[in-house]
Amino acid sequence: MADLVESFYANTPAFDDAPPPTLSPEDRSRLLSSFYPDYRPEGKATLKVGPNKGTVVPQELADVLEARSRLTSPRNLPENPDHDVDILILGGGGAGITAALFAAKEGRSVLLATKLRVGDSNTVMAEGGIQTALGEEDSPVVHFRDTFRGGHGANDPSLLSVLVAEGPEMVEWLVSRGILFDRDPQGGLSLRKGGGTSRPRLISAKDYTGLELIRVLKEDVVNAPVEILEFSPAVELIAGPDGSCAGAVLYDLDSRRYIYVKAKAVILATGGAGRLHLAGFATSNHFGATADGLTMAYRMGIPLVHPESFQFHPTGVLFPSEMAGMLITEAVRGAGARMYNRLGKRFVNELETRDVVASAIIRECAEGRGVKTPQGTFGVYLDLVSIDRETGEGTVEKRFPNIVKLMKRHHVDPTKKPILVYPTLHYQNGGVRIDAKTRTSVSHLLVAGEASGGLHGTNRLMGNSLLELFVFGRRAGMEAVELALHRPAFSWKESSLSHVDRFEKDLTAAFAAEERPMAPVLFPDYRRKES
Amino acid sequence: MDNRIEKNETMVRVSINGREYSVPQGSTMVQAMWYTGHEVIHGVGCLGGVCGACATVYRIEGDFRLRNALACQTLVSEGMSFSMLDSYPIQRAHYDVAALKDPKEELFTYYPESATCRNCNACTEVCPQGIDVRDSVWRANFGDFKAVADMTFSCVMCGLCVSRCIAEMAPHEIALYARRSYGAKELPFPPNLRHRLNEIHSGTFSGDLKRLEALSPEELKKECEVRS
Numbered sequence: 001m002a003d004l005v006e007s008f009y010a011n012t013p014a015f016d017d018a019p020p021p022t023l024s025p026e027d028r029s030r031l032l033s034s035f036y037p038d039y040r041p042e043g044k045a046t047l048k049v050g051p052n053k054g055t056v057v058p059q060e061l062a063d064v065l066e067a068r069s070r071l072t073s074p075r076n077l078p079e080n081p082d083h084d085v086d087i088l089i090l091g092g093g094g095a096g097i098t099a100a101l102f103a104a105k106e107g108r109s110v111l112l113a114t115k116l117r118v119g120d121s122n123t124v125m126a127e128g129g130i131q132t133a134l135g136e137e138d139s140p141v142v143h144f145r146d147t148f149r150g151g152h153g154a155n156d157p158s159l160l161s162v163l164v165a166e167g168p169e170m171v172e173w174l175v176s177r178g179i180l181f182d183r184d185p186q187g188g189l190s191l192r193k194g195g196g197t198s199r200p201r202l203i204s205a206k207d208y209t210g211l212e213l214i215r216v217l218k219e220d221v222v223n224a225p226v227e228i229l230e231f232s233p234a235v236e237l238i239a240g241p242d243g244s245c246a247g248a249v250l251y252d253l254d255s256r257r258y259i260y261v262k263a264k265a266v267i268l269a270t271g272g273a274g275r276l277h278l279a280g281f282a283t284s285n286h287f288g289a290t291a292d293g294l295t296m297a298y299r300m301g302i303p304l305v306h307p308e309s310f311q312f313h314p315t316g317v318l319f320p321s322e323m324a325g326m327l328i329t330e331a332v333r334g335a336g337a338r339m340y341n342r343l344g345k346r347f348v349n350e351l352e353t354r355d356v357v358a359s360a361i362i363r364e365c366a367e368g369r370g371v372k373t374p375q376g377t378f379g380v381y382l383d384l385v386s387i388d389r390e391t392g393e394g395t396v397e398k399r400f401p402n403i404v405k406l407m408k409r410h411h412v413d414p415t416k417k418p419i420l421v422y423p424t425l426h427y428q429n430g431g432v433r434i435d436a437k438t439r440t441s442v443s444h445l446l447v448a449g450e451a452s453g454g455l456h457g458t459n460r461l462m463g464n465s466l467l468e469l470f471v472f473g474r475r476a477g478m479e480a481v482e483l484a485l486h487r488p489a490f491s492w493k494e495s496s497l498s499h500v501d502r503f504e505k506d507l508t509a510a511f512a513a514e515e516r517p518m519a520p521v522l523f524p525d526y527r528r529k530e531s
Numbered sequence: 532m533d534n535r536i537e538k539n540e541t542m543v544r545v546s547i548n549g550r551e552y553s554v555p556q557g558s559t560m561v562q563a564m565w566y567t568g569h570e571v572i573h574g575v576g577c578l579g580g581v582c583g584a585c586a587t588v589y590r591i592e593g594d595f596r597l598r599n600a601l602a603c604q605t606l607v608s609e610g611m612s613f614s615m616l617d618s619y620p621i622q623r624a625h626y627d628v629a630a631l632k633d634p635k636e637e638l639f640t641y642y643p644e645s646a647t648c649r650n651c652n653a654c655t656e657v658c659p660q661g662i663d664v665r666d667s668v669w670r671a672n673f674g675d676f677k678a679v680a681d682m683t684f685s686c687v688m689c690g691l692c693v694s695r696c697i698a699e700m701a702p703h704e705i706a707l708y709a710r711r712s713y714g715a716k717e718l719p720f721p722p723n724l725r726h727r728l729n730e731i732h733s734g735t736f737s738g739d740l741k742r743l744e745a746l747s748p749e750e751l752k753k754e755c756e757v758r759s
Contacts, residue, residue: 117576119582125581134721135723140731140740141743144740144743145754145755146755153755157744157751164740165736175715176629177628177629184723187722188722208581212684215688216711219623219711220628283533286579286582287575287578320557322536322557322562324533402685405660405685524533526534527565
């Protein structure tokens with residue numbers, strides 16, 4: 001493979017450092033509407049069933065929203081549930097773990113069920129950092145304005161206000177748990193620049209931010225009075241009295257049996273959808289990111305907000321192909337990395353918002369200025385060498401050790417050679433509609449983290465998702481405690497899967513004889529199809 | 532990483548869990564398992580080299596040495612035989628970092644085995660992240676938790692060091708304890724965070740945030756349009 005890499009790089013052009021064209025607001029919107037996948041008509045479907053009927057979404061998402069249940073009819077619950085708890089948390093990433101830690105503190109019985117191991121999530125992969133307004137010239141108000149502008153004004157202000165106001169407290173909590181963020185010479189948290197922001201506001205743990213967070217919080221949740229079920233993804237929510245939520249059905253991946261859980265409050269923290277590979281894009285997401293939470297909530301009749309909006313992160317690795325989709329953090333562009341096309345020219349300001357930068361890369365490749373890989377795909381150069389040139393030898397190695405390690409393993413030394421990149425499916429901007437207490441339209445069902453929607457509008461700024469996990473993870477945990485304390489006793493006999501029956505009836509009515517896929521899909525199937 | 536493999540007609544012979552297969556050159560170990568029809572659930576997490584789920588043991592034909600790697604990060608080669616080590620049993624300390632009084636002393640309460648390192652260096656040799664694991668254990672024993680934090684920051688908690696340790700300790704858990712203690716107990720609280728928290732608690736920003744929240748969508752858009 002080293003030979004292939006060497007022959008590929010033999011054709012690298014000389015880079016011209018002339019500044020890229022500046023964009024007017026009109027240029028930006030033209031660029032987005034012409035090239036950003038969200039605004040393109042190809043590969044879309046109009047939902048025919050459910051609370052978002054009539055909304056146009058990516059075909060792959062429609063396929064999991066308008067899908068049949070894994071549980072076949074007749075859907076009867078067993079005589080007794082396998083577990084009866086106060087709080088059931090679905091998902092073991094950053095939001096689920098945080099919710100569990102805060103709920104368990106209050107003495108409620110907590111069961112956390114997750115698809116893979118606790119911590120296997122998009123959170124652990126986060127490289128860049130957490131956005132939190134700590135600078136002298138900065139404030140939660142400026143953070144609010146930047147995020148709202150970055151989200152194209154589609155953000156829910158009541159969620160955003162909570163995010164920026166409670167962010168610093170959550171960072172205090174993380175520091176007190178022993179998370180090692182990078183420090184400045186005065187011992188303060190180092191603040192870095194991200195795209196689309198007016199102030200340096202990112203705190204990070206080198207480029208291992210998510211790993212550092214998960215290593216520590218996983219140890220805490222394992223040591224907390226929380227019952228943990230791994231390899232047990234949820235496949236259906238259970239309905240209770242008066243259209244409430246009363247638990248969930250889990251699927252034990254090893255025994256292949258269903259596990260029935262009765263709960264006074266349920267927190268959905270199932271994360272994103274990258275492994276659906278919308279429009280054929282590679283993804284930076286973990287193996288289990290298949291929109292399961294959206295599928296289950298949608299069947300219960302809960303509206304999704306901005307289900308058509310996804311973040312295609314501009315800089316996913318394109319070559320060598322075994323790394324396809326792996327993220328190169330935006331922080332490298334904040335630190336001065338530059339992008340060049342096949343002609344060696346810069347083509348966009350690297351610190352525009354993610355959707356604009358991604359669109360510009362797609363444009364370069366569509367208009368013949370992309371760099372061709374041995375696979376026949378096209379990308380652009382992301383050059384980190386300029387960071388060392390401008391900030392001093394060794395900066396890349398010091399600030400981005402993970403990227404250097406991962407790329408070198410595959411024979412590309414990013415301190416010497418540019419990385420070939422193309423946008424990668426990174427984040428679900430929208431999700432289940434929640435209010436500031438993480439409540440949904442179904443009582444006793446809360447949602448936190450990437451599965452929820454509204455906070456980021458239609459374009460998320462770097463570092464706001466990690467902050468969201470902690471701010472709204474805690475809110476969900478605390479709200480679940482309240483709900484569990486005050487919920488009148490109800491019987492398992494009042495619980496059912498009738499909402500699933502109803503949804504399937506609607507499906508049959510809308511699609512007639514057309515076969516519908518089954519969801520949650522749980523994992524992508526990468527096994528070779530032909531024998 | 533997904534199932535895209537560099538166009539390559541060359542096939543290599545590998546053995547997966549003791550069974551022989553032919554797979555395209557340029558595949559990672561995980562891609563080779565998918566290619567041969569394995570459903571991989573235990574042993575796959577992030578597919579990006581940071582979650583530590585895919586610790587794997589392998590040998591190359593003709594070489595007696597036993598090697599280890601992360602399966603999502605390692606390309607197969609001719610004559611390679613490998614098996615994934617889905618989970619390696621470990622004993623983890625039950626502690627609350629906030630309640631530690633003398634973390635350097637308490638290390639020997641929670642991980643008494645850390646003092647029994649016999650310097651064989653097998654942990655360092657096996658680490659897929661290139662960490663000097665042996666040295667980190669000694670630094671922890673000597674109470675230099677800052678050094679442990681610096682040395683082990685790239686640890687993905689895969690546990691391969693445990694699989695080789697003749698003193699049967701869990702060096703990655705010891706390093707986690709040392710890093711957390713250093714962060715929570717030794718490092719001073721960040722002054723810029725303290726300052727901002729004080730402002731928030733005295734309500735400095737709540738008026739402005741309330742005002743923004745109360746604006747109509749159009750007014751809010753206009754207000755946020757320009758970078759301040």
